[in-house]
Structures are given as structure tokens and as C-alpha cells.
Amino acid sequence: MTQDRSLVVVSAGISQPSSTRLLADRLAAATVEELAARGQTATVTTIELRDLAHEVVNMTLTGFASGPLADALAKIGAADGLVAVTPVYTASYAGLFKSFVDVLDKDALAGMPVLLGATGAPDGTRWCSSTRCVPCSGTCTRASSGRACSPRPTTGPTARATT
Numbered sequence: 001m002t003q004d005r006s007l008v009v010v011s012a013g014i015s016q017p018s019s020t021r022l023l024a025d026r027l028a029a030a031t032v033e034e035l036a037a038r039g040q041t042a043t044v045t046t047i048e049l050r051d052l053a054h055e056v057v058n059m060t061l062t063g064f065a066s067g068p069l070a071d072a073l074a075k076i077g078a079a080d081g082l083v084a085v086t087p088v089y090t091a092s093y094a095g096l097f098k099s100f101v102d103v104l105d106k107d108a109l110a111g112m113p114v115l116l117g118a119t120g121a122p123d124g125t126r127w128c129s130s131t132r133c134v135p136c137s138g139t140c141t142r143a144s145s146g147r148a149c150s151p152r153p154t155t156g157p158t159a160r161a162t163t
Contacts, residue, residue, distance in 0.1 A: 012097035085117035
């Protein structure tokens with residue numbers, strides 16, 4: 001006997017196409033595959049936060065969800081599991097993702113399995129501390145604490161050996 005599960009996927013990517021959405025879809029597919037191996041089926045609903053951005057701000061200001069945001073929040077509240085994926089900008093999750101989490105009911109995710117995913121900056125930007133870039137690599141120049149840096153030149157007077 002199979003049991004149908006409800007899985008909600010939240011993607012906070014803002015571009016189209018979005019690498020964040022691609023990761024969200026892959027994580028959802030892997031989850032559905034694992035459930036199938038356990039004799040369960042799953043219905044997947046995907047929520048694109050870029051389409052709800054204005055409603056998220058409105059709810060932050062008014063305290064009330066309306067329209068598509070109210071539907072999205074209801075789907076999450078009724079789900080058996082959640083996959084949430086955000087892009088990472090300057091070493092932190094996206095503001096839209098944070099704002100959306102802020103408008104969730106405080107008990108919406110209680111007891112719910114949640115899979116979190118994140119995608120890195122597509123332009124190769126790194127976040128640097130005083131000692132290293134995160135992720136530190138041979139293509140990242142060192143900078144003072146709290147400054148974003150760009151990939152290290154591989155040729156020319158400013159190129160350095162990888163440390």
C-alpha cells in the first residue's frame with residue numbers, strides 16, 4: 001500500500017532561468033525517488049518566490065497574506081515535507097528568502113522534514129575575511145575583512161601563485 005505525500009518546493013532564485021530553481025528541481029526529484037524506493041508516492045508543488053515578492057513585502061507591512069501568497073502559505077502548512085533553496089549573495093541567503101521565512105507562521109514547519117539548499121554567486125564573486133576568501137581558492141584575491149572580492153587575475157602584474 002502506497003501513501004501519497006505532499007512535497008512543497010520553494011525556490012528563491014530571481015533570474016529566469018535560475019540555477020537555484022534547477023537545484024530545487026533536482027533535490028525534489030531525488031526526494032521523490034527516495035520516497036518511491038520506500039513505497040510512497042509524492043505530489044510536488046513548486047513555489048517561485050520571485051513571483052510572490054510584492055505580496056511578501058505587503059504581508060510584512062500589513063500582517064495579512066492575500067492572493068497567491070496566502071495559497072503558498074496554505075500549501076506549506078499542509079505539506080508533509082519542504083525543499084527550500086536560496087541563492088547566496090555575499091556569504092548569506094537572499095533577502096527575499098529571509099523575508100519569506102519571516103512571514104511563515106511560527107509553527108508552519110514544526111515536525112516537518114525540511115531540506116535546505118543553496119547556490120553560489122554565478123559571477124565568481126567571493127566573500128573575504130582578513131585571512132581568507134570563502135570559498136578560498138587560487139582564483140580569489142585576499143581582501144580586508146568584510147569586503148567582497150573578485151577572482152584573482154591569472155596573468156599580469158597582479159597574478160600570484162596559489163597559496
